[in-house]
Amino acid sequence: MIRYKKIRGHKRIWKDIDFWVENNKVLDVAYLQQREREYVKVWVAPFSNISVLNSEFSPPKGKTRKKIVAGIFTIYRHWKKQLEALKEPYYLKIWYFPHDVSKCQVVCALGACLDFYDKTFYKPKNTKPFPEDVKGLDWEYRHQEHHITKDDIGEPDEFYTYKDYIDRKKWVEGIMKNPKTRISTYPNDDITPTYYSIKEWDVWIGGD
Numbered sequence: 001m002i003r004y005k006k007i008r009g010h011k012r013i014w015k016d017i018d019f020w021v022e023n024n025k026v027l028d029v030a031y032l033q034q035r036e037r038e039y040v041k042v043w044v045a046p047f048s049n050i051s052v053l054n055s056e057f058s059p060p061k062g063k064t065r066k067k068i069v070a071g072i073f074t075i076y077r078h079w080k081k082q083l084e085a086l087k088e089p090y091y092l093k094i095w096y097f098p099h100d101v102s103k104c105q106v107v108c109a110l111g112a113c114l115d116f117y118d119k120t121f122y123k124p125k126n127t128k129p130f131p132e133d134v135k136g137l138d139w140e141y142r143h144q145e146h147h148i149t150k151d152d153i154g155e156p157d158e159f160y161t162y163k164d165y166i167d168r169k170k171w172v173e174g175i176m177k178n179p180k181t182r183i184s185t186y187p188n189d190d191i192t193p194t195y196y197s198i199k200e201w202d203v204w205i206g207g208d
Contacts, residue, residue, distance in 0.1 A: 013064055016044050021071040025078040027108070029086070037109040037116055040075055042068055047102035059100035068101050073135055075106045080208070089114060094206040095121075097144070098131050103201075121145075121203055122182065130204050137206040145182070145197040148172055 024040045032038045042048060047060065060068055076094050083090045090110045097103040109116050121142035130139035153172045159165040175181055175198050182197040 010064060013044065013046075014067055017064070017067045017071055020044050021074055025075050027079045027082045029082055032108065032110065036111040036113040037107075039105050039107040041105050042072075042102045044068070044102070060102050065101055068104070072096075072101070072104045072106060079106060079108055083108060083110075086110070091115075091117060092207055093117070094137070096130075096139075096204045096206055097201055098204070099201055121205065122197065122199075128202065130206070134206075137208060139204045139206045142203050142205055143199045144201040144203045146175075146200050147195050147197045148175055149193050149195055150176070151193070 020043055024043075027038065059065075072094060076092070080092055083092055088110060090108060091114055092108045093106075095105040095107060107117060122145050124141070124143055126141075128141045130141075150172070153169050154165065156162055156165045159168065176196050178198060180198065184195050184197065185192050186195065
């Protein structure tokens with residue numbers, strides 16, 4: 001069970017958000033043309049910190065949440081102007097996670113990577129309307145999934161204790177047996193592994 005840690009120093013965090021937006025709203029077009037894809041996450045502490053010991057900071061709320069959301073859309077609009085100036089097809093989307101906006105991203109691609117992100121998220125049969133102000137964008141509902149195979153159980157000698165191995169085995173097998181788990185196969189060389197995918201979060205993909 002995840003334990004949420006209390007967040008302190010909100011005024012400092014607000015300044016860090018402003019700094020993050022200012023330093024990411026100008027797209028490095030030369031780098032993008034070379035690599036053909038680019039993205040920006042919410043690189044703001046403590047939300048960008050790596051969680052340890054099953055604990056993490058609670059999702060942004062109040063003014064902090066509003067500033068992050070505003071920042072994501074500011075970056076998106078600035079990138080859009082720069083991409084339009086290239087006069088070539090491009091992919092530009094906001095990946096929006098309403099339950100925790102610190103997980104949002106602005107993602108773009110062009111050239112050979114134009115369709116690179118098309119299968120990043122699973123498209124369910126059902127759909128949901130975007131739960132917030134659409135801000136003039138078109139939104140598509142998707143699932144962020146966690147994917148495993150039976151190989152993720154591992155072997156006992158790969159764990160610190162046998163109990164850790166048993167806990168891992170129970171967790172993987174629980175997902176494999178869950179009726180909500182989506183099962184699929186993808187050929188890979190001479191084998192065709194079975195993937196078990198369980199929904200983690202709702203995500204909306206937004207763009208013009």
